[in-house]
Amino acid sequence: MRNRRGEKIIFLLMRTLTYAIVFFITSVILDIVINGMPAISWHFLTESPEKSGAEGGIFPAIVGTLYLVTGTILVALPLGMMSAIYLSEYAKATRLTQIIRMAIVTLAGVPSIVFGLFGLGLFVITLDFGASILAGSITLACMILPTIIVASEESLKSVPQYMREGSLALGATKWETIYKNVLPYALPGMLTGSILGIGRAAGEAAPILLTAAAFFLPELPSSVYDQVMALPYHLYILATQHPDAQKILPMQYGTALVLLILVISLNLTAIIIRIRVRKKYKW
Amino acid sequence: MVKMVYTDSKIVVEGMNFYYGSSQALYNINIKLREKMVTALIGPSGCGKSTFLRTLNRMNDIIDGTRIEGKVLIDGKDIYHPLTDVVELRKKVGMIFQKSNPFPKSIFDNVAYGPRIHGLKDKNKLMEIVENCLIKAALWDEVKDRLNENAMGLSGGQQQRLCIARALAINPDVVLMDEPASALDPKSTMKIEDLINELKKDYTIVIVTHNMQQAGRVSDYTAFFYEGKLIEYDTTENIFTKPNQKQTEDYITGRFG
Numbered sequence: 001m002r003n004r005r006g007e008k009i010i011f012l013l014m015r016t017l018t019y020a021i022v023f024f025i026t027s028v029i030l031d032i033v034i035n036g037m038p039a040i041s042w043h044f045l046t047e048s049p050e051k052s053g054a055e056g057g058i059f060p061a062i063v064g065t066l067y068l069v070t071g072t073i074l075v076a077l078p079l080g081m082m083s084a085i086y087l088s089e090y091a092k093a094t095r096l097t098q099i100i101r102m103a104i105v106t107l108a109g110v111p112s113i114v115f116g117l118f119g120l121g122l123f124v125i126t127l128d129f130g131a132s133i134l135a136g137s138i139t140l141a142c143m144i145l146p147t148i149i150v151a152s153e154e155s156l157k158s159v160p161q162y163m164r165e166g167s168l169a170l171g172a173t174k175w176e177t178i179y180k181n182v183l184p185y186a187l188p189g190m191l192t193g194s195i196l197g198i199g200r201a202a203g204e205a206a207p208i209l210l211t212a213a214a215f216f217l218p219e220l221p222s223s224v225y226d227q228v229m230a231l232p233y234h235l236y237i238l239a240t241q242h243p244d245a246q247k248i249l250p251m252q253y254g255t256a257l258v259l260l261i262l263v264i265s266l267n268l269t270a271i272i273i274r275i276r277v278r279k280k281y282k283w
Numbered sequence: 284m285v286k287m288v289y290t291d292s293k294i295v296v297e298g299m300n301f302y303y304g305s306s307q308a309l310y311n312i313n314i315k316l317r318e319k320m321v322t323a324l325i326g327p328s329g330c331g332k333s334t335f336l337r338t339l340n341r342m343n344d345i346i347d348g349t350r351i352e353g354k355v356l357i358d359g360k361d362i363y364h365p366l367t368d369v370v371e372l373r374k375k376v377g378m379i380f381q382k383s384n385p386f387p388k389s390i391f392d393n394v395a396y397g398p399r400i401h402g403l404k405d406k407n408k409l410m411e412i413v414e415n416c417l418i419k420a421a422l423w424d425e426v427k428d429r430l431n432e433n434a435m436g437l438s439g440g441q442q443q444r445l446c447i448a449r450a451l452a453i454n455p456d457v458v459l460m461d462e463p464a465s466a467l468d469p470k471s472t473m474k475i476e477d478l479i480n481e482l483k484k485d486y487t488i489v490i491v492t493h494n495m496q497q498a499g500r501v502s503d504y505t506a507f508f509y510e511g512k513l514i515e516y517d518t519t520e521n522i523f524t525k526p527n528q529k530q531t532e533d534y535i536t537g538r539f540g
Contacts, residue, residue, distance in 0.1 A: 173370055
């Protein structure tokens, strides 16, 4: 009997701790929604900030984040997917591919501020892009490349080998086989993983701190060489660098809520794609 | 002892050795397979019969670290010659796999896959090919009203016949079958066997099978493989009634394997 009671206590503990996760995430979201909702208005979403962000809206930061995310997608998606196709379909198990894989795993573990400094050194200064959408997007892309590559490779590997053999046996070339009988089935999974990575890029402040983000810039950018405001960085400034941080609390909550909605909708898109595709392809 | 008495051979294999990395899977295989006949490859698991089958359309090429020696001539041409186009070879030598592997596309798109890959775009011609091949594969009546439905919705036996139709759509001379009925129920198996008997009028068929009765029912010639070697090759009747080799006799009478 004693043993069983012990088991019960352990299971109870595990269950409580699991529920705790839900509790924490719900409190964070509720806190932001409850305090952020009053700040949100048409004016807040469509106007430029005034008085260093103490008044006015966050429109340039929203646009800036959207530009950065788009730039990140344009750089990271093709690069990541092609690397994944190479690694999964073409690369043989050699020393070189081992090194490539190790590099990818290491890249995934590099802190985001290090990516920021790297971006500053390479893209902003050496390549002379300046602090800009271009430099920021490429820096963010570097950061999420491992996520995209790993997710895409997993997705390609989950397409059964007999799909490839079946196509090759009909006289298709290797590329035709990949293009017509592997990629279509793997693509949704590749996109799902990629979107999760992109969601992370949208919310990061450190990589763009030194490569793209402007402290206060009411005008919208006119080219990829311009600096932009961005939601996470704007939030960081309002919360820690502003002289009246306490007074402008509603502005901070409002910004946090908009950022949260943006990231959650990206993740929701990924989930919806996954569900729809699961129904379509089964083997 | 391997008898070689046939002259109208479609496939001639001379001195073939095959390796997976450093381990040898086939030893000095010499065999001639006759045109428009069914040749069954039998033997215990791991004897090399599937490996041998896959050398005939170079499917082993896609496995890293494999190596082949010797010659494989189809219609007198060495298919391992450096100038051989593998795509052309596989158009001529179709293959049916052990596990039916329809693509998760419509029934129509499955059969049309090969012709489309090879550049056919004309809708009417595609339709004609799809219909003909499904008729040949004895599947047309069952699927003619739902060509646009996903092939994954078909039963196991129907899926395998769809794969046969798909292989026929590229108009091959030779059809390789790797235990095509091993995952099917007896009724579906019978349909596949009837189909093989029908197909041999037009195609040279090489079939790997674990099932002795099946080899007896469908094949004209039988080759017995054991431990990577071709032990005996003769008409199916001779192999089953008066085998020359002790090992062959032991195997077909069920003493091992």
